[in-house]
Amino acid sequence: MKQAIMTLKFTSFLIASISMLFIYLSVCQVVDAATCTNSQGCGVRAFLADLQQEVSQLDCISSKLNNSIAILMSTNSSALNSQIKTRVKQLNKIEAAKKMLSLEIAPLNDQCNKQDGDNCDLACFGLAPSKYPSTVCSGHGVCSSLDVCSCYPGWSGSNCSLASCNGILATNTSSVCNGRGTCVSNNTCVCNSGVYGPYCEPIIITGDDTTGRRMANGVAKASCLEFYQAYPYAESGFYYIKPQTTEVLVYCNMTMSGGGFTFVRRVAAAGWWPLNDNFGGSGSGIYNPRSLSAAGVTFGLDYSNIPRTQVLITTGDGVHWILVNLDQLTSGYGGNDCTATITLLASSISPNTPYSVQVCKRGNFNEDPWLTTHNHFYMTTDSESHSMLWGESSNTYWPYWKTSHGGINVFIR
Ligand SMILES: *[C@@H]1O[C@H](CO)[C@@H](O)[C@H](O)[C@H]1NC(C)=O
Ligand SMILES: *[C@@H]1O[C@H](CO)[C@@H](O)[C@H](O)[C@H]1NC(C)=O
Ligand SMILES: *[C@@H]1O[C@H](CO)[C@@H](O)[C@H](O)[C@H]1NC(C)=O
Ligand SMILES: *[C@@H]1O[C@H](CO)[C@@H](O)[C@H](O)[C@H]1NC(C)=O
Ligand SMILES: *[C@@H]1O[C@H](CO)[C@@H](O)[C@H](O)[C@H]1NC(C)=O
Ligand SMILES: *[C@@H]1O[C@H](CO)[C@@H](O)[C@H](O)[C@H]1NC(C)=O
Numbered sequence: 001m002k003q004a005i006m007t008l009k010f011t012s013f014l015i016a017s018i019s020m021l022f023i024y025l026s027v028c029q030v031v032d033a034a035t036c037t038n039s040q041g042c043g044v045r046a047f048l049a050d051l052q053q054e055v056s057q058l059d060c061i062s063s064k065l066n067n068s069i070a071i072l073m074s075t076n077s078s079a080l081n082s083q084i085k086t087r088v089k090q091l092n093k094i095e096a097a098k099k100m101l102s103l104e105i106a107p108l109n110d111q112c113n114k115q116d117g118d119n120c121d122l123a124c125f126g127l128a129p130s131k132y133p134s135t136v137c138s139g140h141g142v143c144s145s146l147d148v149c150s151c152y153p154g155w156s157g158s159n160c161s162l163a164s165c166n167g168i169l170a171t172n173t174s175s176v177c178n179g180r181g182t183c184v185s186n187n188t189c190v191c192n193s194g195v196y197g198p199y200c201e202p203i204i205i206t207g208d209d210t211t212g213r214r215m216a217n218g219v220a221k222a223s224c225l226e227f228y229q230a231y232p233y234a235e236s237g238f239y240y241i242k243p244q245t246t247e248v249l250v251y252c253n254m255t256m257s258g259g260g261f262t263f264v265r266r267v268a269a270a271g272w273w274p275l276n277d278n279f280g281g282s283g284s285g286i287y288n289p290r291s292l293s294a295a296g297v298t299f300g301l302d303y304s305n306i307p308r309t310q311v312l313i314t315t316g317d318g319v320h321w322i323l324v325n326l327d328q329l330t331s332g333y334g335g336n337d338c339t340a341t342i343t344l345l346a347s348s349i350s351p352n353t354p355y356s357v358q359v360c361k362r363g364n365f366n367e368d369p370w371l372t373t374h375n376h377f378y379m380t381t382d383s384e385s386h387s388m389l390w391g392e393s394s395n396t397y398w399p400y401w402k403t404s405h406g407g408i409n410v411f412i413r
Pocket of ligand 6: 236237253254255256257318
């Protein structure tokens with residue numbers, strides 16, 4: 001009985017071994033025929049996967065054979081000698097085949113680890129797009145085929161590492177950024193000190209906040225707007241304007257509401273609006289452009305000779321402001337109520353859209369108009385949302401914005 005069971009076991013072992021060998025041979029045949037096998041595709045990457053799968057199958061067969069041979073040998077049965085020899089030969093063949101496959105797999109694996117695509121052939125200068133998405137082609141282009149980068153606009157070089165600014169390579173230092181700055185990235189110049197504009201435009205305004213700025217060609221400008229029109233990259237700061245025969249140092253703000261504003265009046269947080277001239281342009285006190293945000297200083301520059309069409313009235317901290325055409329403030333007086341209508345071009349509550357408000361334009365009150373961001377009668381209490389930007393010098397209730405927001409500054413353009 002025991003003998004019978006042993007025989008049965010051995011027979012089934014043999015059948016199993018033969019079928020395993022059959023699998024091994026069929027796998028080898030598939031690979032040898034280089035036939036596309038399955039969903040992994042038909043390229044080098046799929047072939048590599050086939051090889052790796054084959055090695056693991058061979059490992060399995062080899063281990064079974066090895067263990068079986070050890071058992072067979074331990075029986076000391078001379079009847080099995082030739083069978084054992086055959087098995088040992090098979091085992092050796094499988095081991096040799098595994099060795100060959102490993103030799104083959106190593107370079108393919110190496111290549112496919114570095115490069116993308118079905119054939120492990122897509123990489124630019126050693127970087128596969130899927131593995132190095134932020135550094136392939138220097139992060140400034142697409143690796144479109146082997147070692148070919150298609151650079152994004154503004155970048156060039158085989159590896160897309162060369163920035164250009166305004167079409168001139170960063171390495172062309174005498175020409176790029178007009179020779180007055182460094183091209184650090186696509187169309188991004190970092191300009192030398194005192195140079196402005198997207199491509200470090202030629203300097204046409206000289207001087208600085210200490211000396212005051214003037215046109216480099218010596219031609220005088222009558223307002224901040226004229227400087228701004230000559231050179232849109234002009235920065236805010238101190239400029240000499242010459243409205244008539246005398247030069248005056250003024251402060252220009254070149255960024256707010258489109259730029260080109262000349263600072264003309266300041267009203268201190270404490271005290272009253274001093275200039276009741278219907279915005280005619282008369283002077284008061286000693287104009288000092290460097291006291292733009294000084295506490296306790298009230299003055300007005302006589303601006304009657306400075307070319308102008310608009311006025312911007314703002315709290316010292318810039319929180320509340322209105323922009324209006326000057327002719328809306330200088331003309332049309334005579335009514336006796338406070339329902340005259342003017343258009344605010346923009347304001348802190350409507351920075352982009354003009355709108356109408358009612359103001360006082362009474363016949364013999366040259367403190368008029370009182371101005372806020374709303375209708376005149378909106379100013380009903382002394383509060384953050386109900387205060388005035390310009391108004392009667394003696395009013396007690398409504399200068400809240402002036403007293404709590406750093407005074408009032410007036411600019412013309
Ligand atoms: C076969 O098994 C023996 C131990 O029984 C081991 O030393 C040998 O490395 C094995 N050979 C293979 C190819 O697995
Ligand atoms: C096989 O032979 C060896 C040495 O000749 C012996 O030590 C061992 O016990 C034998 N094994 C069997 C299963 O007879
Ligand atoms: C291409 O750029 C990458 C990323 O900046 C860099 O690692 C690689 O060395 C460059 N190759 C060449 C050939 O310039
Ligand atoms: C390069 O700059 C130009 C102009 O500023 C811009 O249109 C383009 O999108 C930029 N290219 C890249 C890749 O950032
Ligand atoms: C530098 O740029 C200028 C202006 O585009 C061009 O004329 C010149 O040939 C460039 N020089 C070099 C070395 O590329
Ligand atoms: C110019 O005006 C803007 C807007 O009010 C302000 O943010 C900026 O600080 C002013 N510039 C200077 C240099 O004062």
